[in-house]
Amino acid sequence: MLHLVGLGLADETDITVKGLEIVKKAERVYLEAYTSILLVEKEKLEAFYGRPVIVADRELVETGSDDILKDAETVDVAFLVVGDPFGATTHTDLVLRARELGIKTNTVPNASIMSGIGCTGLQLYNFGQTVSMVFFTETWKPSSFYDRVKENAQFGLHTLVLLDIKVKEQSLENMARGRKIYEPPRYMTVAQCAQQMLETEEERKEEVYRPVSLAIGAARVGALDQKLVVGTLEELSKVDMGRPLHSLVLLGKRAHDLERDYIREFAIDTESFDNAWKANNYGSIS
Amino acid sequence: MLHLVGLGLADETDITVKGLEIVKKAERVYLEAYTSILLVEKEKLEAFYGRPVIVADRELVETGSDDILKDAETVDVAFLVVGDPFGATTHTDLVLRARELGIKTNTVPNASIMSGIGCTGLQLYNFGQTVSMVFFTETWKPSSFYDRVKENAQFGLHTLVLLDIKVKEQSLENMARGRKIYEPPRYMTVAQCAQQMLETEEERKEEVYRPVSLAIGAARVGALDQKLVVGTLEELSKVDMGRPLHSLVLLGKRAHDLERDYIREFAIDTESFDNAWKANNYGSIS
Numbered sequence: 204m205l206h207l208v209g210l211g212l213a214d215e216t217d218i219t220v221k222g223l224e225i226v227k228k229a230e231r232v233y234l235e236a237y238t239s240i241l242l243v244e245k246e247k248l249e250a251f252y253g254r255p256v257i258v259a260d261r262e263l264v265e266t267g268s269d270d271i272l273k274d275a276e277t278v279d280v281a282f283l284v285v286g287d288p289f290g291a292t293t294h295t296d297l298v299l300r301a302r303e304l305g306i307k308t309n310t311v312p313n314a315s316i317m318s319g320i321g322c323t324g325l326q327l328y329n330f331g332q333t334v335s336m337v338f339f340t341e342t343w344k345p346s347s348f349y350d351r352v353k354e355n356a357q358f359g360l361h362t363l364v365l366l367d368i369k370v371k372e373q374s375l376e377n378m379a380r381g382r383k384i385y386e387p388p389r390y391m392t393v394a395q396c397a398q399q400m401l402e403t404e405e406e407r408k409e410e411v412y413r414p415v416s417l418a419i420g421a422a423r424v425g426a427l428d429q430k431l432v433v434g435t436l437e438e439l440s441k442v443d444m445g446r447p448l449h450s451l452v453l454l455g456k457r458a459h460d461l462e463r464d465y466i467r468e469f470a471i472d473t474e475s476f477d478n479a480w481k482a483n484n485y486g487s488i489s
Numbered sequence: 490m491l492h493l494v495g496l497g498l499a500d501e502t503d504i505t506v507k508g509l510e511i512v513k514k515a516e517r518v519y520l521e522a523y524t525s526i527l528l529v530e531k532e533k534l535e536a537f538y539g540r541p542v543i544v545a546d547r548e549l550v551e552t553g554s555d556d557i558l559k560d561a562e563t564v565d566v567a568f569l570v571v572g573d574p575f576g577a578t579t580h581t582d583l584v585l586r587a588r589e590l591g592i593k594t595n596t597v598p599n600a601s602i603m604s605g606i607g608c609t610g611l612q613l614y615n616f617g618q619t620v621s622m623v624f625f626t627e628t629w630k631p632s633s634f635y636d637r638v639k640e641n642a643q644f645g646l647h648t649l650v651l652l653d654i655k656v657k658e659q660s661l662e663n664m665a666r667g668r669k670i671y672e673p674p675r676y677m678t679v680a681q682c683a684q685q686m687l688e689t690e691e692e693r694k695e696e697v698y699r700p701v702s703l704a705i706g707a708a709r710v711g712a713l714d715q716k717l718v719v720g721t722l723e724e725l726s727k728v729d730m731g732r733p734l735h736s737l738v739l740l741g742k743r744a745h746d747l748e749r750d751y752i753r754e755f756a757i758d759t760e761s762f763d764n765a766w767k768a769n770n771y772g773s774i775s
Binding site: 295298311314330335 | 495497498500501502503504505506507509510572573574575576581582584585588596597598599600601603604605607608610612613614615616617618619620621640644646710711747750751754
């Protein structure tokens, strides 16, 4: 059987008791390590599980899935995913492939940033669709996220923005030359995300949000050093939230008073927060 | 310190290792038992934790929160919540009260149905806002959910519908007479939800969805007997999905082929599924 086991958000102890039992008994244990990362090293996981873990990069999962699934008709294979196993499209592919091969699957859910973001105090009911923000380059600044944010904003909904990570990426030059040399990993920060959002607004000019729109930066959700910061996009574009992973929530106009009371605690500057709350008419849509 | 500990979705082993350590060490352990339920009895939790658990009903949490927080400046109090601790508004209230009293808080995230619903194979990115469906009565059939579904449908997004549970409710008569006699718990089924959705559409007539619209019924997500069923609302209004908890997802038009391939496996009738897919133009919005 193929077991897809969610690892949760922060460290090795965020696995569920059910998940840990499966990991301990499985014949082989793979760790998906490219759509998200845990805040601890692989070695720490191995020590905690008392067994070796095979790192599964994008190449292995997307083109070598039959290696992962080898003999899984008869033995147990655990495929560990940071967050919840169904956070990323890739893993439905893996299950579809298992189905084709007649291999049974079992899923062990865990916390995902999509629900964990509730730690901000914003109500999950008030969120629209989630969007992703990729690293802009000189020549590639995709603004499809902006259209989605616009849809959410139209109904006053919050938008969770998931930030790009680049793990085991090749430079264009190394890729062209077929050299398997990888760049150091990069994780987008809240500040970079806010900057790119403002850059896109300047480009598109549809007033989906403004430099004075309120947003929440969330870093290391679920970890002991979890950090939440509330400010205008302008303020967040300069904030330093420390080590990864970061996420951002753009506040929707449907925000209500209980949400305001909760997030005000995390304001970079409470006076600026109160002003922005009034100036943007938060709470005006119900 | 007040620890809000998520229990996940199904049974006692869905708690995280981190959460379990907190429960074992805490001075007092409360179980929130009215916004959702675990699929096992309290006694099973107590045996697993090796200690007593105090059931916290709505009354205790909403009016007796200071009892829960008693001495939490100096001792550890664990407040267990099915799913993720921030799934329900009530718990932000509790944290706000703790803040007022100068009590520190710590959250242990876990799987929530809002992310666990990814087990359907539908992409979490394609979901709009989540709605709730309450039990209709002869005189009270609130259709606010319909407005939200309409907003989601406008952009082709899926809608997760959370189904009502009635735990420790009094009958009107007993409430009027001040008798603390409680009705047996009730949990809405997928079939009831589909019926109420169709009833509301008949009433509102805005064609937000139709009897031939596709939806997914999900029962006991995360449990060994998890069950997923795909069909038209008409078909789902007659389906028997067994014991609680149930949820429903109304499919959005932005659904893509990978999602179709994944959910087709769960179709009540694949021919009817294929026909409905075409007739409703799923996949037509991108």
